[in-house]
Amino acid sequence: MIKVPFNRVEGDLDIRVEIRDGVVVDAWVSGTMFRGFEAMMKGRGPLDGLVITPRICGICSTSHLHAAALALDQLSGVEVPADATRLRNVVQIAEHLQSDMRHLFLMFAVDFADPCYQDRGFYSQARQRYAPLQGETAVDVVRQTRRILEVVAIIGGQWPHSSFMVPGGIVSVPSRSDLRQCRQLVRQFRRWFETRILGGRLEDWQQLKTAGELEAWCDEPQRQAAELPLLMQISKELELAASGAGHANFLSCGNLPLPADEGVGHLLSAGVLLQGEVQSWDPLMIAEEVGYSRFISESTASPQVAGTRPQHDKPEAYSWVKAPRYLHQPAETGPLAELLIAGRPLLCDWVDRSGISVFARELARLMRTAELLPVMDRWLQEVDETAEFYRNPGEITDGSGIGLIQASRGALGHWVRVEERRIVHYQIITPTAWNASPRGNAGERGPLEQALVGTPVADEQHPIELGHIVRSFDPCLVCAVHCFRNGEPRSRLRIGLRQ
């Protein structure tokens, strides 16, 4: 078994691959720890999910808070005031921005500073920019993401562990001065993103519609100090635009619900693409299959009803992650799915020409950041601090609700059912459950498993090619355990040959 460090704050992800003649011919992705958070919710008060579920994850706690609040909004039937939705979204965007930048430059790009690439043309620059703790860009990303998260503290009124989203709106009302401060932070972040990451103004970036225009942007001499041209150069040298394709199925719950006075739906629309065909979006088509997961099979696989009962000795099972499926098919989720489903021309053209790939996933993260920064500023500007931010939903006694959002890593769903003022059912499907799922009931691979198949591996003792693919999904498994250990860290991505 070969061990490669895993790239998340917490959690264990086990990757096994079978290599034949230097090429991956099969792959198995396992979550190695039972979580069981849903069971903790049963018997609690309806509002407890707002406090407990954000602590499931040390990275995307706002996303869990948002999904929990949306589920209770739906359950209670309350209409959230427009400005409350704007501020919920602004905080959600702040989480996206920090997550995407930290993923790209602290976890993904750091591999390019690996000594195995020391003979490559990009190595010295990659080392200078991305080396852990030392790289200029790595240090800068820590500084800048710290600043943008101040928006969460200002609007949420508490840091860490903001629980300001509640059914009916938000409970922390910012002053005009708070809103002005937030806009200042957003503009600072935007200037840094334009200069340091893209190498040009967002207004110019947003004119790019084709892969050719993107390549021309990266070739311009005045942009060479920025990150995107270097990432493009590295991608070409390592052929990252031709690796890690996967099933080509995509799912997005829709990113950022529109404020009530702007219409219905989402800023980035919900949808499903199966083999290039757009399918109608219906959350009832989501099922959690457990044929190869260490859970007891239920009479139904619907997250509205099915529970989470572990069975550690289940024959054929190899993962503590369930296999979410849409119309019984695996689907990748994340920024790439969001922007393809929303039909953004630049990304669609890139994928039409080069296909689904490691680079396409990372490009989508940069594009999402570029798209959301101006919207964040606009929503902050539109908020009227004297407006309504909360409507009392009344006591939540009975009913069901679903909260579906796009967390930074993709589709996140909370399903809740309340009877006699108590939670009787809570089910959560995380983005990594979609992406890093094991095989489904029919034996088809999960998205990450499929993306690994066909990858050439130069050095089986150091399969860095597989690391690029796995990290391009930005996996986050088994949140919330990160106890300090003396010696080797426990969180690992293990990549090895199937015995």
Place this chain on the structure above:
Amino acid sequence: MRRIICIGTLLAADDAAGPLMFRRLAREALPEDVELIDGGTRGLDLLPLFDGAQSVILIDQVEGFLSAPGVVLLQEDELLQATAKHFDHQVGLGYLLQILPRVCEIAVPELCMLGIEGCLNAENEKLCLDLLRRQLSA
């Protein structure tokens, strides 16, 4: 300002000692210049709570520092040495501690950690309180 930051989550039994100690300390009368924080599992997001503090005492569950349940005081150099192994691809608390000198904009705090080996039983709680009082009065 001095800060005590309790690390961990009540949702995982093997990482609950920090937040349990937070609850315990919330009932204590701490010196006026000491702020008590529930840091959860926020890792790098805790940077604003370090920057500019005079000192930070972390309280977290640990494993492998003692041969039996107890509480270990890790001074700054020991803490940095222990977390140096954790920064390769992770951006959790270990990464934050290592990168602090490069990213603090106001001042880098003095650091130490009270590491709770095993669960927070009555004995460990008392040990932790004693060590904390000594550390605060040092």
